[in-house]
Amino acid sequence: MKKKDYVITVLFLFPALFLLAVFVIYPIISNVILSLQEWNGIFGAPKTFVGLDNYKAVFSNESFWTSMVNAGIFLVVGFLIQMPIAYGLALLVTSRIKGKNFFRTVYYLPVILGTTIVAIMWKNLLNPNYGAVMVLLRAIGLEDIAFDWLNTPGLNVWVVALVNCWKSAAYNMLIFCAGLVTIPEDLNEAALIDGCTTWQRIRYITIPLSKNSFKVYSILCITGCIKTFDIIWAMTGGGPNASSSTPAILLYLNAYSFKLMGRSAAIAIILLILGVVLSVGCNKLLKQEEY
Amino acid sequence: MKKNRKQIVLYIIAVLWFITTFLPLVYAVISSLKSNDEMYRSALSLPKEWMFENYVLANSIGNAFQSICNSLFVALSTTIIEIIVGMLAAYVISRKRRILLARTSYMLFVIGVMVPVHSTLVPISSMASDLGLKNNFLYLILVYVCFNLAQGIFLFTGYLDSISKEVDEAAIIDGCGDLSLLCRILVPICKPIIATEAIFSFIYAYGELVFSLTLMSEPEKYTVPRAMLSFYGELAIQLGPQYAFIIMTAVPVVIVYILFHKQIQSGVMAGAVKG
Numbered sequence: 001m002k003k004k005d006y007v008i009t010v011l012f013l014f015p016a017l018f019l020l021a022v023f024v025i026y027p028i029i030s031n032v033i034l035s036l037q038e039w040n041g042i043f044g045a046p047k048t049f050v051g052l053d054n055y056k057a058v059f060s061n062e063s064f065w066t067s068m069v070n071a072g073i074f075l076v077v078g079f080l081i082q083m084p085i086a087y088g089l090a091l092l093v094t095s096r097i098k099g100k101n102f103f104r105t106v107y108y109l110p111v112i113l114g115t116t117i118v119a120i121m122w123k124n125l126l127n128p129n130y131g132a133v134m135v136l137l138r139a140i141g142l143e144d145i146a147f148d149w150l151n152t153p154g155l156n157v158w159v160v161a162l163v164n165c166w167k168s169a170a171y172n173m174l175i176f177c178a179g180l181v182t183i184p185e186d187l188n189e190a191a192l193i194d195g196c197t198t199w200q201r202i203r204y205i206t207i208p209l210s211k212n213s214f215k216v217y218s219i220l221c222i223t224g225c226i227k228t229f230d231i232i233w234a235m236t237g238g239g240p241n242a243s244s245s246t247p248a249i250l251l252y253l254n255a256y257s258f259k260l261m262g263r264s265a266a267i268a269i270i271l272l273i274l275g276v277v278l279s280v281g282c283n284k285l286l287k288q289e290e291y
Numbered sequence: 292m293k294k295n296r297k298q299i300v301l302y303i304i305a306v307l308w309f310i311t312t313f314l315p316l317v318y319a320v321i322s323s324l325k326s327n328d329e330m331y332r333s334a335l336s337l338p339k340e341w342m343f344e345n346y347v348l349a350n351s352i353g354n355a356f357q358s359i360c361n362s363l364f365v366a367l368s369t370t371i372i373e374i375i376v377g378m379l380a381a382y383v384i385s386r387k388r389r390i391l392l393a394r395t396s397y398m399l400f401v402i403g404v405m406v407p408v409h410s411t412l413v414p415i416s417s418m419a420s421d422l423g424l425k426n427n428f429l430y431l432i433l434v435y436v437c438f439n440l441a442q443g444i445f446l447f448t449g450y451l452d453s454i455s456k457e458v459d460e461a462a463i464i465d466g467c468g469d470l471s472l473l474c475r476i477l478v479p480i481c482k483p484i485i486a487t488e489a490i491f492s493f494i495y496a497y498g499e500l501v502f503s504l505t506l507m508s509e510p511e512k513y514t515v516p517r518a519m520l521s522f523y524g525e526l527a528i529q530l531g532p533q534y535a536f537i538i539m540t541a542v543p544v545v546i547v548y549i550l551f552h553k554q555i556q557s558g559v560m561a562g563a564v565k566g
Contacts, residue, residue, distance in 0.1 A: 009387050015379065019376070023438070030414040085308075089308060097298060105556075108548075108552070109312060109548070112547075117537055132330070135330070166311070175560075177560060226407070227409065229501055234500070252412070256505070265413065268410040279404075
């Protein structure tokens with residue numbers, strides 16, 4: 001009987017573990033090795049051991065730090081713009097207004113469309129000649145700011161981050177909703193009897209009780225922003241001159257445009273370490289606050 | 292009176308965000324039937340001349356229909372395989388917890404979630420070249436399955452844990468083995484969570500970009516995001532066909548959404564509680 005259980009365990013887990021080994025564990029090991037080598041990506045070309053040179057090259061490369069700053073911009077927009085919008089929408093669709101289900105359903109549409117579709121759509125809307133945004137700006141006399149936003153270093157990352165915010169606000173809205181629906185109705189009623197205004201109720205009851213959702217949001221936002229790839233790739237391709245790239249884009253460019261496989265692998269490992277450290281760190285840090 | 296004012300403010304905000312999300316989409320639909328010239332002159336009016344050619348162009352140059360079929364095929368296969376593999380693993384993790392392998396595997400998947408997919412990108416694509424599996428749909432599908440698996444296993448395990456063990460015991464007394472217990476008894480009970488996870492992996496696989504960018508190089512095998520990017524590269528100045536392409540490729544996911552929006556929303560919320 002016991003033996004049968006073992007057999008079943010192994011058999012049932014095999015497909016999942018096999019995929020994990022082939023597509024996660026092996027690639028990571030292979031990247032660790034590759035990050036210590038120099039290779040031009042051509043099959044059969046020699047790989048030479050160069051120690052930590054790739055890492056040094058990455059850290060002394062200006063575009064790596066630009067890409068970290070860009071990830072930081074996504075973080076800033078995520079916390080200062082997206083979080084308030086998402087939380088406000090969550091309050092709205094959990095309030096007692098009529099048609100809230102309808103609003104919730106429509107708000108979620110951009111999330112469903114997928115990143116590439118949204119990115120290309122906004123790229124068209126922001127087209128400097130025919131895009132709706134620019135046509136509108138010109139129509140109301142703001143010709144000065146109707147230029148090619150996505151091609152302007154310094155501005156493009158902010159624009160992309162805002163589009164990202166447009167796209168995923170509703171997803172985060174639902175994260176906050178999940179927390180809001182667990183707040184007992186009695187608390188609000190009690191506060192109402194005590195003569196609290198709506199704002200006071202939100203400030204002193206709803207927000208403190210949403211602490212958990214804020215934690216979940218923070219973890220998703222912090223770990224998400226270093227992994228940003230799709231939306232930037234589709235909207236600016238990381239350009240002009242890598243000014244809008246994130247670490248993930250640099251990794252891709254190094255591997256497939258510059259054929260610096262070792263350096264790309266080094267970025268992959270840095271990303272991996274950042275990803276794990278940030279997830280574990282955020283979880284630890286935010287969980288401790290509870291006590 | 293005061294209550295009324297509050298309601299009005301809420302409505303104003305609700306409608307404002309409604310416009311912010313919906314207007315660009317409506318605009319895209321209208322513009323997909325316009326020429327560049329008309330977009331320039333009258334951005335928000337209905338087209339004077341209905342340019343259905345835009346759709347024809349998107350299909351003939353951008354391979355829209357072909358890419359939609361490819362994406363649908365990849366998304367459906369990913370979903371089915373992921374659910375089978377995920378349910379098998381989740382069953383063992385939930386029901387055979389005494390066994391060390393089951394517990395360690397669960398830990399492995401937890402750690403696996405933290406790995407950014409990009410850290411595995413280049414080796415996965417080199418492996419495909421080495422094995423001659425570039426442009427192979429099955430390889431792409433298995434990669435998608437792998438990166439959806441962790442989420443699936445979490446959701447399934449959580450759901451299975453909430454089903455009473457008495458159900459199992461009754462089934463075992465009736466002579467059910469592990470496989471028939473899983474397939475005949477537990478899977479039907481798990482239907483809601485399976486539906487949720489199915490929709491997530493479907494939408495993920497339909498619109499995934501990075502791997503299709505590196506693993507697929509033959510235009511007739513492009514999935515939607517890849518085809519869209521290359522179409523943009525070829526015909527960037529003509530916005531009409533661009534919008535037409537967007538609308539065509541959005542149709543399948545929007546249909547899925549309209550049919551299943553309740554499950555999607557409850558699924559996101561269930562995932563958020565667990566964190």
